[in-house]
Amino acid sequence: QSALTQPPSASGSPGQSVTISCTGTSSDVGGYNFVSWYQQHPGKAPKLMIYEVNKRPSGVPDRFSGSKSGNTASLTVSGLQAEDEADYYCSSYAGSNNLVFGGGTKLTVL
């Protein structure tokens, strides 16, 4: 199984919206509605932000939203804030009890 494809970087100004893509195949992203997104600040553990494509865990601001079309999932951060600057990773169930991660996207708030 190969890693999911994410853009290395994304950026936006405070208050703007930014969307990060996560491209896989019909064997992972396209085959299941089991895509998650994680936020990771430097030196910290990843934090679950979105699961099952578009569900938010308790405590995650509704500025974070997820979607999927075909083999590509997306994370949208609306109303960008300084604290949103972090690395973001997608993951997807890949069948046979396997999980695959994306390569990560560094989000910069300008």
Place this chain on the structure above:
Amino acid sequence: QVQLQESGPGLVKPSETLSLTCAVSGYSISSGYYWGWIRQPPGKGLEWIGIISHNGNAYYSPSLKSRVTISVHTSKNQFSLKLSSVTAADTAVYYCARGYGSGSNVLDIWGQGTMVTVSS
């Protein structure tokens, strides 16, 4: 509040076996969920290693399957990772996490991570 804490040697010699333990507090492992390991080489992305159920059913990354063993120790409320025949490419921060859902695709609680360096 559920918390996970990794522990183990920070330095392992090439060809030897890396052994880490994850202690779980605030929840009894034997009650359910899956318990897994993820690693992150310095400056790189996350890599899923594998996961184990509360009753011992383990699933591993195909790329690491021949070298990985994950075990659960319910009496100690811990689970462990063993990675054999390590090389410099296994140098990484190793995280333990709690999982649920199909294929344990949702990792909702993570440990803080522990850095393991493979070097002679």
